[in-house]
């Protein structure tokens with residue numbers, strides 16, 4: 001149980017201007033990728049979030065020299081002093097993306113001993129496709145003492161993923177970038193952070209083509225140099241802010257975005273009657289009337305992202321009519337709706353589908369965050385509700401959102417931290 005809770009006084013329309021931070025799911029791939037470089041790397045636009053801090057501790061454990069200027073959103077990593085390829089379970093279990101240490105260390109040292117990853121409990125999250133990819137590249141794999149052990153001199157191969165997997169695509173790309181010869185990843189994930197990681201590696205000397213399509217071709221190189229790189233803005237934070245503006249019937253501008261990354265969400269908000277427009281790196285969200293119910297199905301990029309399903313389904317709890325939300329990526333990503341029932345939400349869950357009957361009002365209540373995006377969904381519920389909402393275990397939110405409370409308060413919300421009894 002966290003020592004603090006978030007207390008939200010609801011029903012305040014958001015208005016004004018804000019900005020989006022660097023992408024979490026890009027950052028957690030780029031930081032391990034630095035292990036493949038032979039010189040110092042400076043990463044710009046890195047968000048100050050718990051997952052980044054955990055990765056910093058892991059890199060320091062490995063022997064890298066790391067400094068992080070949170071004010072400037074800049075991390076400097078010198079990987080030349082790395083002296084071990086082992087990441088014990090007490091580190092790896094602190095986050096999901098610790099699995100990228102497998103591909104990065106394997107690519108660097110020809111060996112990686114890494115504990116099982118942790119992360120949000122949103123359903124079963126196997127990594128069989130990562131392991132299949134490493135094996136196809138020539139790694140031998142065994143499990144021993146709670147560690148996954150990978151070893152081998154890697155050479156290029158053709159890997160056909162059985163499903164579109166972001167983590168699997170990135171991890172195998174990390175392992176293959178310095179493997180001997182030519183690797184082809186078929187049925188690769190096309191998410192923006194896959195493209196950003198490929199751009200980072202290419203800017204350090206890698207030879208990766210096709211990222212953003214479902215076929216990625218990698219010609220192995222002997223070395224990657226150092227340099228500096230700026231990570232892309234966070235697509236899910238942008239979407240969460242857009243949904244928060246819609247939820248409070250607000251009028252906001254979000255700066256520093258890539259609007260095309262938001263097309264799937266924008267289309268759904270327009271369908272609900274929300275006004276969304278964009279120019280260059282700014283997105284404006286305005287609401288003039290009540291929202292209409294919609295049908296929503298999560299899909300891989302460029303479809304509607306599962307990571308925005310939870311904030312969006314919170315918003316749908318107050319839309320006029322009956323909405324249907326189909327979650328196709330994870331088998332247990334509706335826990336926030338159970339919490340929201342205590343706020344008056346009318347929801348029926350059947351397997352991976354939630355049927356949401358919009359209600360005119362939600363009432364503030366004590367609720368508990370159970371995962372990162374579910375926590376953000378409860379914040380949106382609290383912003384919409386009458387009275388006071390208390391969110392327990394809000395540290396889930398700090399894993400992936402930089403300064404969310406401050407950003408919302410600067411837009412006129414009333415969100416504060418208080419000691420949890």
Ligand code: EPU
Nearest residue numbers: 025097124125126127128129130165166167168307329372
């Ligand atoms: N899957 C397998 N086997 C594998 C890999 C994946 O069966 O080897 C299945 C998963 O169980 C899931 C689906 O394939 O049902 C998609 O999983 P994917 O590998 O794409 O997800 P991930 O790499 O574990 C990343 C993000 C998630 C985001 C998903 C989907 C990171 C660190 N995590 O997870 O982000 O939901 O892609 O876009 O990048 C979040 O930010 O809140 C979050 C959960």
